[in-house]
Amino acid sequence: MKVRFLKYILTILSLVVLAFNTEAKQFVVVIDPGHGGKDYGAIGAVTNEKTINLNVAKKLGEKIRKNYGEDEVKVVYTRDKDVFIALNDRARIANEAKGDLFISIHVNSVDKKNKRRATIAGTEVYTCGLHRTESNLEVAKRENAVMYLEDDYSQKYQGFDPTSPESYIAFELNQSKHLDRSIEFATLAKDYLTTTARRVDKGVKQAGFWVLWSTGMPAVLVELDFISNPTSEKFMASANGVEKLSKSLYQAFEDYYTAVNGGQRPAGTATAAKSGDNSKKSEPAAVADSVEEYAAESDAPATVEYRVQVLANDKAVSTSSRLFKGEKVSEYFDRGMYKYTVGHFRSQAEAEKSLRRLRKKFPQAFIIKMENGRRVD
Numbered sequence: 001m002k003v004r005f006l007k008y009i010l011t012i013l014s015l016v017v018l019a020f021n022t023e024a025k026q027f028v029v030v031i032d033p034g035h036g037g038k039d040y041g042a043i044g045a046v047t048n049e050k051t052i053n054l055n056v057a058k059k060l061g062e063k064i065r066k067n068y069g070e071d072e073v074k075v076v077y078t079r080d081k082d083v084f085i086a087l088n089d090r091a092r093i094a095n096e097a098k099g100d101l102f103i104s105i106h107v108n109s110v111d112k113k114n115k116r117r118a119t120i121a122g123t124e125v126y127t128c129g130l131h132r133t134e135s136n137l138e139v140a141k142r143e144n145a146v147m148y149l150e151d152d153y154s155q156k157y158q159g160f161d162p163t164s165p166e167s168y169i170a171f172e173l174n175q176s177k178h179l180d181r182s183i184e185f186a187t188l189a190k191d192y193l194t195t196t197a198r199r200v201d202k203g204v205k206q207a208g209f210w211v212l213w214s215t216g217m218p219a220v221l222v223e224l225d226f227i228s229n230p231t232s233e234k235f236m237a238s239a240n241g242v243e244k245l246s247k248s249l250y251q252a253f254e255d256y257y258t259a260v261n262g263g264q265r266p267a268g269t270a271t272a273a274k275s276g277d278n279s280k281k282s283e284p285a286a287v288a289d290s291v292e293e294y295a296a297e298s299d300a301p302a303t304v305e306y307r308v309q310v311l312a313n314d315k316a317v318s319t320s321s322r323l324f325k326g327e328k329v330s331e332y333f334d335r336g337m338y339k340y341t342v343g344h345f346r347s348q349a350e351a352e353k354s355l356r357r358l359r360k361k362f363p364q365a366f367i368i369k370m371e372n373g374r375r376v377d
Ligand SMILES: [Zn+2]
Pocket: 034, 035, 041, 042, 049, 105, 106, 107, 143
């Protein structure tokens, strides 16, 4: 009886493990063609943004489906026809699909008042974060403005006002644990769009896009090119243009997918399983601050250590900045970003204690592992 029961338990356990493995293996890419339906996006002379976005998105999805089995990569569209989808519904679709990567596809435009309107061209790939220039903010404002097409936008978006600069302060500390991966994909997308599709390189940038902010996964917003430039518009409206643009994004996807899966095709489960574990462990919990927690944040670096990362930025930030809310931080430079951490812990468990405290000040804080001053997780 006992043996049989044990066997039963083992069978159940192995089924659970199997189910978990199958789930972890499948990579979900969410493709988000911007605008749609009553929302045309940027308007050109011969076409419009919503049409280009959808054409490129569908071609990209086709290419992924052609090269990967559904058990490896699942393609989810926020829309696959000409319909209006609210920003919060796009985010909901992505989050419910438990996406591993969110690619929002858009077309840029220059304001009619700008004299250089017809000559400005090029591709820009955005991750969510604080804009560095006014023009980056303008792009985010324009893309966020679709909220105005909804009657109850103020309620739906918790008072976020797409045209008010103050609203964008919320994005300042949105340096989530997905930022590195987002920048990784954004860089690949930019690289291929400027080579395969031969677009002008306008760089990888950060700005406060609501839709990127509300998706809990690596997320980028691609501005393919400018519809206000007649040559660029013609390219994006052509079958050849759609093919080249979608091919560029596909190549970026292939490189990215290979990288996050440890260079394996088909995918290994290590990366997905690991990140799943981490998010469970680092779930915020309301725990009273204690003297021990503070004491554990000693400033003596060890060869292998854990730290709590609270901020990343493309420019260096003074360690005495108000942004750190009185915390003593250390800086390190990694993958093109300046990153700021609190504490030097000998174990993950010690770091977790402080993480709970720090999450109250920095909701997106997370634990990193360092070896001899370099990040190894
Ligand atoms: Zn757009």
